[in-house]
Amino acid sequence: MMADYRARGDRHIEYESEKVVGRAIEETSRRLGLQFKSEQVTALSSFLRGHDSFISLPTGFGKSVIFQAAPICVDFIRSYSEDNEDGVISEDKSLVIVVMPLKSLGKLIGDTKAFRSTYGKLNEMRAKLKSSVPVIAMTATATSEVRRSVADSLGLRNYALLSRSPERSNIKHVYLQSKTKDFDRIFEWMAKEVQENGIHTERTIIYCQSRRVVSYLFAMFRDLLPSSHHKNVQMYHTNTEADVQERIIDSFGDTAGEVRILVATIAYGMGVDLKQVYRTIICGRTSDLDDYMQMSGRIGRDGKQSVAVTLRYPCDIRGRILSSTMKDFVGGKECRRDTTRRVFGEGNTSAVLQDHDCCDICASSCTCDGSRCSARRSFLEISLQQAVAVKEHGEELPLLIASPAQVTNLERALDDYRRSLLPEDEGHVYSGADIACGFPVEVGAQIVKDCNVHFNFQGFVARCNFHSSKIASEVWEIMCACL
Known part of the structure; x- marks a missing residue:
């Protein structure tokens, strides 16, 4: 007893x-x-x-x-x-x-x-x-x-x-929606930031809703960065080796640690002392508001102004269900902080909170300088908003009914292309062929199924959810050649 x-x-x-x-x-x-x-x-x-x-x-x-x-x-x-x-x-x-x-x-x-x-x-x-x-x-x-x-x-x-309420006034809540799943384009600016600034890059945690997405983003950053900067980006999930986990924890506990971008699941942060981390991207909507508050609550622990961006992309909740409170948080037109306060309580309200530091909804109507807002959005917000903007592509597929021979040629061409993306020794692919090549079998099958549908390039990319703009463009060229 x-x-x-x-x-x-x-x-x-x-x-x-x-x-x-x-x-x-x-x-x-x-x-x-x-x-x-x-x-x-x-x-x-x-x-x-x-x-x-x-x-x-x-x-x-x-x-x-x-x-x-x-x-x-x-x-x-x-x-x-x-x-x-x-x-x-x-x-x-x-x-x-x-x-x-x-x-x-x-x-x-x-x-x-x-x-x-x-x-x-x-x-x-x-x-x-x-x-x-x-x-x-x-x-x-x-x-x-x-x-x-x-x-x-x-x-x-x-x-x-x-x-005690987890609601903290120093964290700005932002919600962005991407119409494509082109992570290469969405995070290209961040890779450039790491390449230019190295160890001086502002620390960022990218939280993902599955280990699969964590592994993909980590591999993507390694492809976008020269080998000299691979040490600045790491991933953390439950299957990460114990010694790697320890190095990441030690690095984030040191203000001069070499890890600047961490791609992780919610497993990272429990019982860990995070220092000087003021921005996080929550890649994919969380199932409930509890998980969101835990992820966003791991930044700005010293009270400095921080920003948490929830990034929605196509099929980000596949296999999951959003709670009613999470739907209110991302889908409502009211202040996002009002939603968290209604669920968890007021939290720390001692500081005077300007609209532009509250959430993206309040910031859009901020008039802190009389008739307009004088505050600049954070570099994270600006960069992500520019990255998720969908660019038009004028080329369109010819309007025709594909013959059986054309469909067969398309199937073969897509299969050959997928194989060309895989390493020569597939025995050393531990993440699965779909993740390793970035062109899943199911996406190829969907393209063949819809080959008689008239798409422009933008509609084609949005429907198929490609992992990179490079793969989308190359598959588009294959379709145009076969059909």
């Missing part, structure tokens, strides 16, 4: 209990060399008194410190009880800590089925413990519905709630 104080009805004992808990927290603070925040002290105090607790504190608030400090506090209280005849803790004392390393948790998050299966068994573990063993549930974001679900799953009893 964590802290089973003797119920003697003795005020002296109650006083001693409070005093020992306070001393335990002070000693733990000294040993860790940390000055605990008031929320951390409250959480530890509740835990040491034997209460179940639900702690929802924003990303970067120091939840891992609470986890780290709890056993040290218990050790102090045990030592105190052994050294004093009038100890405040009974002899029936023990501490049960379930340790789930962040890396292991990240792997479960990457595998939704495995995560749900493992998470669902936690209540079984709680049932095997004494009712007096306190349980702490800690998370960065939780709506009231999520909080109720977690409390039921973990069997929390009359739990103490410590909650």
Whole structure:
């Protein structure tokens, strides 16, 4: 049992209990060399008194410190009880800590089925413990519905709630929509920025909704950059080698670290100290607002103005469902920050927030300089807005009905072209042939199926979702030659 104080009805004992808990927290603070925040002290105090607790504190608030400090506090209280005849803790004392390393948790998050299966068994573990063993549930974001679900799953009893809104006034929320999936063109400007500035490039995290997209973007940057700048771009997901993960974490913990662009899944950032990161691109809409707040909340931790851009592209939610709150966030016409505040609460509202620093919707109507806005958009916003603008292409396919021979020739030509994009030794392709060549079999099949349809180049690219403008142009030429 964590802290089973003797119920003697003795005020002296109650006083001693409070005093020992306070001393335990002070000693733990000294040993860790940390000055605990008031929320951390409250959480530890509740835990040491034997209460179940639900702690929802924003990303970067120091939840891992609470986890780290709890056993040290218990050790102090045990030592105190052994050294004093009038100890405040009974002899029936023990501490049960379930340790789930962040890396292991990240792997479960990457595998939704495995995560749900493992998470669902936690209540079984709680049932095997004494009712007096306190349980702490800690998370960065939780709506009231999520909080109720977690409390039921973990069997929390009359739990103490410590909650702070993840909404932060120094993060500007921007939503952009690309009509194509031409990532080469969308991120070409960023590759040039890295090539020109190297280690002085402003740090950016590009969050993706799947490991497949992470791997593709990482390979794309390596193709766009000379080998001398490959060290400036890295990827992080649950299958990234452990030593690479450590190097990335160390680099982002150093203000002069060589990694400047990180392509990652949501697994990156849990329990990690991110320094001087002020911009993030969330590539593809997240399924719910909780995930968005966690991703965007990992920038601007020192309070400086930062920007989080959600980039929508064709089929970005394939196989997933958007929650109603996420639909409101990206699809509504009201201030995006109003949506986050309605779901999570006000958050930090001490700073005066100008419309141009709030979100893209508010910025469009900002009149901070009397009749107009005097603020410049960030380089990230300007560059992405220019990149997602679709360029017209005047050439059109001839309007004709393809003969069976022409269709067969097209099939063969597209198959030959796809093979030409693959490495000579396909045995060393670990990411899958579709990702390695950038021209999936299903896209080729769709082109053959639609070969009788009259497209202009723009409509052709939008329908087929090519991974690069180069591949789109070359496939277009093949179609024109075959048909």
